[in-house]
Amino acid sequence: DIQMTQSPSSLSASVGDRVTITCRASQGIRNDLGWFQQKPGKAPKHLIYAASSLQSGVPSRFSGSGSGTEFTLTISSLQPEDFATYYCLQHNSYPLTFGGGTKVEIK
Amino acid sequence: EVQLLDSGGGLVQPGGSLRLSCAASGFTFSSYAMSWVRQAPGKGLEWVSSISGSGGSTYYADSVKGRFTISRDNSKNTLFLQMNSLRAEDTAVYYCTKTIVGVNWGQGTLVTVSS
Numbered sequence: 001d002i003q004m005t006q007s008p009s010s011l012s013a014s015v016g017d018r019v020t021i022t023c024r025a026s027q028g029i030r031n032d033l034g035w036f037q038q039k040p041g042k043a044p045k046h047l048i049y050a051a052s053s054l055q056s057g058v059p060s061r062f063s064g065s066g067s068g069t070e071f072t073l074t075i076s077s078l079q080p081e082d083f084a085t086y087y088c089l090q091h092n093s094y095p096l097t098f099g100g101g102t103k104v105e106i107k
Numbered sequence: 108e109v110q111l112l113d114s115g116g117g118l119v120q121p122g123g124s125l126r127l128s129c130a131a132s133g134f135t136f137s138s139y140a141m142s143w144v145r146q147a148p149g150k151g152l153e154w155v156s157s158i159s160g161s162g163g164s165t166y167y168a169d170s171v172k173g174r175f176t177i178s179r180d181n182s183k184n185t186l187f188l189q190m191n192s193l194r195a196e197d198t199a200v201y202y203c204t205k206t207i208v209g210v211n212w213g214q215g216t217l218v219t220v221s222s
Contacts, residue, residue: 036209044202098152
């Protein structure tokens with residue numbers, strides 16, 4: 001099974017900060033990776049597909065990069081509505097696996 | 108507009124069964140794989156199962172293999188998850204998702220396994 005190690009597990013940041021979240025795969029997954037945002041009590045929202053492509057309607061301050069085993073989600077200028085938990089998901093092979101999540105909190 | 112409506116959750120005793128449904132609309136249901144993902148209280152996301160568009164291929168997490176069955180009725184645009192031999196650790200909100208990538212999600216349905 002492919003393990004997804006996501007870091008950090010939490011971070012505190014201020015509005016306007018640049019935020020970077022990393023996911024590392026235990027083996028190469030090409031670019032078969034997505035990123036999700038989840039707010040309390042809500043279903044996850046799809047942000048990024050194929051590691052770096054922005055889902056329609058997602059603000060351009062979100063970006064993804066990486067291929068193989070290391071991937072990054074970047075929020076270029078954190079906005080109040082971005083405080084949430086973020087997850088990566090590898091869909092290269094079954095079983096599909098999520099990262100452990102990164103909770104982005106207000107500093 | 109894509110809509111996924113999860114239903115069927117509830118309180119069930121350990122060892123019991125439950126059938127979840129996901130009613131889909133706004134897209135050609137039979138053309139897309141579908142998945143179930145769950146989230147235990149206060150925990151992260153866990154993939155549970157996926158099924159191909161035709162229903163001919165199914166995949167399961169080891170934690171549910173042999174106990175859960177995913178299926179679909181393409182004539183009714185509905186996805187199912189039959190859950191048998193339920194355990195306390197199956198307590199979670201269950202979400203259906205469009206494709207294995209998770210482009211769209213249902214609102215979730217809560218399954219509580221407790222005596």
